[in-house]
Amino acid sequence: MNIESITTAKSEIPGISRYNIVVETNQLEADKINLQIEKQIEVIKSLVSTDTEIIHREVALYKLENTKSNKKAIETIISSVPTSLIAREEKEYIVVQNTGREDENESVLEKLSPLGVREFSRSGRICVMKAMDHISEYIQEI
Incomplete structure (x- = not known):
């Protein structure tokens, strides 16, 4: 496993x-x-639970060098991805954040990679069940 x-x-x-x-x-x-x-x-x-029974997301952070050309390219990329934003901008670097499924976060990584991703980190998956009558009702009955 x-x-x-x-x-x-x-x-x-x-x-x-x-x-x-x-x-x-x-x-x-x-x-x-x-x-x-x-x-x-x-x-x-x-x-x-299978992927079809849950709504799941993870957060990804991408750190890139802050240059004029990079900043413009980053802004263009994140404007095409509604779940992306600039989480932090410093003189030396820009941190982009994306919230989505694993494949969506990987897609953003592929788009940003030509700009020189210096660091990449992804959270673990979080999820909620699609069904309304699930774990909280079970727990409250105990």
Whole structure:
């Protein structure tokens, strides 16, 4: 098993944290992983979800040298990507931020790469379920 990302944060229910563990695997292996997680102490509920059952995003940061030509090119690129913005601009560098799916963040990286990306960092995936009656209702019943 290869874990692609793990993120954790407090949930909508006080005292309960939500973990998002992303793995690239088949359904049988995902179900086995899920059973192992549910056996852990203090795990309230573990669910297996596919990309079609969730809305997911990650944040990516791209650091580039701040030159006149780069700045103009960066502005042109981010104007064509509604989820991109300049997160920080200093004399020496510009940091671009994009929020999207992994493939969208990779696409922005490809567009910015010819300008000389000095640093690139991507968060783990965060998600919410598309179904309305999910984990929070289950937890509140416990």
